[in-house]
Amino acid sequence: MSGEIYSKAYIARCHRTLKEWGAPLDGWLVLNTYDCLEEADELFTCELCGCTQVRFVHEMEHRQYFERISVGCICAGIMEDDILAAKERDRLMKNRAKRRKNFLKRLWDKTLDGAYVLRYRGELLKISESHVHPGHFTVSLGNDCTSQHKGKPITNFLSAVHAAFNLIDPAEEAWHA
Ligand SMILES: [Zn+2]
Structure with a gap:
């Protein structure tokens, strides 16, 4: 659960924010992903939409942009124009988080x-x-x-x-x- 709501209005708002930053609207690539509850107990705030409930962070990069942007699942999907790929990454991370939890026991x-x-x-x-x-x-x-x-x-x-x-x-x- 990223807590993000996926709608046209939501996508439009993300695109607007990227435009304000002078950042590309799509063509982003995922560089890294991580579970922020792995060893800490604080959720992450998505840098694009501001959602404060992100557990699985997708670190995105773009050749034409100077810095990386760390976001939740849906924002990652918007930035790479592939929601399913982002959701699949989230699913893999969620499964691995469960395996880690059992491993720790x-x-x-x-x-x-x-x-x-x-x-x-x-x-x-x-x-x-x-x-x-x-x-x-x-x-x-x-x-x-x-x-x-x-x-x-x-x-x-x-x-x-x-x-x-x-x-x-x-x-x-x-x-x-
Ligand atoms: Zn977001």
């Missing part, structure tokens, strides 16, 4: 060397704390590993679990294909 087993492991989708995830830098964690899945989450070192178990989920269930980027 899983219990990890502690190993003899003090690491934590979880078998998920037939693969083994591991969270281990650095001996050199106590309080810093590394997450690994096979040969993939990371000690960062959202561009920052992982310094608590919950961030490590989020990073583990991102390793095993990366964000859907099919629309870039």
Whole structure:
């Protein structure tokens, strides 16, 4: 639920705002999407229509415009002139958010060397704390590993679990294909 109302008047208002900004009315491409309730509890305000109830944010860019604009589903659909594509992205994000929620409830087993492991989708995830830098964690899945989450070192178990989920269930980027 983006909370946005999709109507002709709504589209006209979005176009009017884009015109005021001197921005292109269509031809925008989605650069990135994210769930703003993933680790925070504040909804996002759509930069185009001002709707304050956006959960899934679509970051849009245009070759002929100097900055990115972050919007909700329907505004994204208007900017790229493809409401269905935007709704499909929203749907994928919603499903992944549900999977993450369930993943966070899983219990990890502690190993003899003090690491934590979880078998998920037939693969083994591991969270281990650095001996050199106590309080810093590394997450690994096979040969993939990371000690960062959202561009920052992982310094608590919950961030490590989020990073583990991102390793095993990366964000859907099919629309870039
Ligand atoms: Zn909007």
